[in-house]
Amino acid sequence: MTHYINEVTEEQLKEILSKITDCVKRAIVAGVDVIEVYGDRLVGSLCSKIINKRTDEYGGSFENRIKFALQVVEAIKAASQEITIDYKLPIVTKQPDGTLLGKGGLELAEAIKLAKILEEHGVHMIHVAQANHTGNINDTIPAMGTNKYCFMLDECKAIKNAVSIPISTVGRIVDYKMAEKLINDGVYDIVGLGRPLLADPDIIKKLENKQEQLIRQCIMCNKGCTDDIQNRKFISCVLNPENGYEYKRFITKPSKIHKVAIVGGGIAGLEAARVCAIKGHDVTVYEKSSRLYGQLNIASVPPRKEEMNRSKLYYERILKHYNIKVLLNTKFNKSLAINYDDIIVAVGATNAHPKIKGIENSVDSWDVLDNKVEPYGKIVVCGGGLVGVETTEYLINRGYEVTIVEMLNEIAKEESKTILPTILNSFKSHNVIILTSHK
Numbered sequence: 001m002t003h004y005i006n007e008v009t010e011e012q013l014k015e016i017l018s019k020i021t022d023c024v025k026r027a028i029v030a031g032v033d034v035i036e037v038y039g040d041r042l043v044g045s046l047c048s049k050i051i052n053k054r055t056d057e058y059g060g061s062f063e064n065r066i067k068f069a070l071q072v073v074e075a076i077k078a079a080s081q082e083i084t085i086d087y088k089l090p091i092v093t094k095q096p097d098g099t100l101l102g103k104g105g106l107e108l109a110e111a112i113k114l115a116k117i118l119e120e121h122g123v124h125m126i127h128v129a130q131a132n133h134t135g136n137i138n139d140t141i142p143a144m145g146t147n148k149y150c151f152m153l154d155e156c157k158a159i160k161n162a163v164s165i166p167i168s169t170v171g172r173i174v175d176y177k178m179a180e181k182l183i184n185d186g187v188y189d190i191v192g193l194g195r196p197l198l199a200d201p202d203i204i205k206k207l208e209n210k211q212e213q214l215i216r217q218c219i220m221c222n223k224g225c226t227d228d229i230q231n232r233k234f235i236s237c238v239l240n241p242e243n244g245y246e247y248k249r250f251i252t253k254p255s256k257i258h259k260v261a262i263v264g265g266g267i268a269g270l271e272a273a274r275v276c277a278i279k280g281h282d283v284t285v286y287e288k289s290s291r292l293y294g295q296l297n298i299a300s301v302p303p304r305k306e307e308m309n310r311s312k313l314y315y316e317r318i319l320k321h322y323n324i325k326v327l328l329n330t331k332f333n334k335s336l337a338i339n340y341d342d343i344i345v346a347v348g349a350t351n352a353h354p355k356i357k358g359i360e361n362s363v364d365s366w367d368v369l370d371n372k373v374e375p376y377g378k379i380v381v382c383g384g385g386l387v388g389v390e391t392t393e394y395l396i397n398r399g400y401e402v403t404i405v406e407m408l409n410e411i412a413k414e415e416s417k418t419i420l421p422t423i424l425n426s427f428k429s430h431n432v433i434i435l436t437s438h439k
């Protein structure tokens with residue numbers, strides 16, 4: 001059998017340790033205060049009962065498997081006795097069905113043992129995390145509706161009870177009130193935020209300034225951030241237009257205040273309204289229907305996607321904070337246009353209805369999600385793109401038998417690969433028939 005990586009030799013491990021010492025020395029010169037040992041990947045693989053098959057002094061017994069982890073800690077201390085050391089402790093977790101999740105780390109009992117040893121070795125804090133090498137990035141970066149909030153809660157408590165140094169964890173801790181409560185309840189001492197800080201890097205500043213209402217909460221869609229790094233692109237965020245563009249997108253003050261009309265009260269229109277209001281412009285949002293948030297109202301209907309509503313609540317607070325005028329049930333027209341210096345069109349997309357004989361006997365997926373019509377019985381969903389697939393999720397949860405017909409050779413092509421397995425599992429358990437390459 002050919003391996004695409006070779007087993008690391010003892011000489012290579014020594015070389016890595018020496019480079020770690022050099023790297024820490026450079027980090028100190030650069031002003032770094034804390035070094036986190038990445039206890040996953042190489043270090044975690046060596047610690048792992050599952051991955052580590054070595055027969056030398058780094059394999060076999062628990063003591064041998066954790067040897068390199070301790071040598072990494074010593075290599076950091078060789079560069080500085082003062083630097084604060086955090087240790088990312090990857091845990092192979094037990095799932096409700098008894099199966100183990102993750103390979104590059106230790107099961108809880110051994111993780112507790114290692115945590116105590118790390119404390120004895122002078123590690124200052126421990127970061128509790130789900131072990132990697134699971135085969136699905138969604139296991140460590142769970143998308144909306146696919147895992148509970150603070151999913152490492154139990155493991156975190158167990159490690160905290162075993163040591164006296166500060167403990168942190170990360171993972172679906174979206175709400176600052178929850179983050180604070182978990183600290184007060186003694187679950188951890190420090191909260192780790194991944195995606196929430198991509199959606200809003202100023203969370204802490206806003207809390208300090210008592211501007212909680214301005215916090216933009218991540219919706220855990222994995223679209224901009226996780227999908228992009230998986231596709232080897234740079235990180236972006238569907239809610240934060242500055243993310244990934246910090247070097248060139250700045251909200252500047254204009255030389256003259258304009259009267260701005262925003263046509264369309266969906267998310268794009270409301271984000272444009274927010275930026276114009278921060279710039280100091282006089283903004284009015286025109287929305288022809290009786291409610292704001294456009295397609296988000298139907299996109300958030302499938303049960304798994306309810307977390308999208310966090311962005312509705314965000315804009316509700318933003319509109320209030322910046323006193324942005326909103327005119328509902330108002331169609332923008334020429335006579336209104338003459339009152340404005342600038343008009344921003346953000347009317348969104350419309351649904352296409354292909355000319356197929358008999359289409360008049362079908363119902364529109366947007367109307368189904370919007371609860372305007374209720375199909376029944378055996379249902380065929382024509383088109384297995386995002387909307388078709390999510391409409392199917394909605395329908396099977398209401399007990400209907402569904403068949404999806406899709407022209408392409410796969411369904412949900414645009415869906416995040418982190419979410420797709422959850423959808424496909426649900427389709428399997430609800431006996432959804434999927435006909436790809438069908439018209």
Ligand SMILES: Cc1cc2nc3c(=O)[nH]c(=O)nc-3n(C[C@H](O)[C@H](O)[C@H](O)COP(=O)(O)O)c2cc1C
Nearest residue numbers: 140141170171172173193194195196225226229235
């Ligand atoms: C874009 C992105 C890149 C990440 N890269 C790493 C990484 O290199 N190493 C790591 O241990 N975790 C990485 N993570 C996982 C985060 O550290 C964190 O465990 C995960 O996102 C769950 O926390 P959250 O719900 O606060 O986002 C990454 C997460 C995201 C979204």
Ligand code: SF4
Nearest residue numbers: 218221222224225237
């Ligand atoms: S792209 Fe989605 S998951 Fe990623 S940070 Fe933005 S809102 Fe959160």
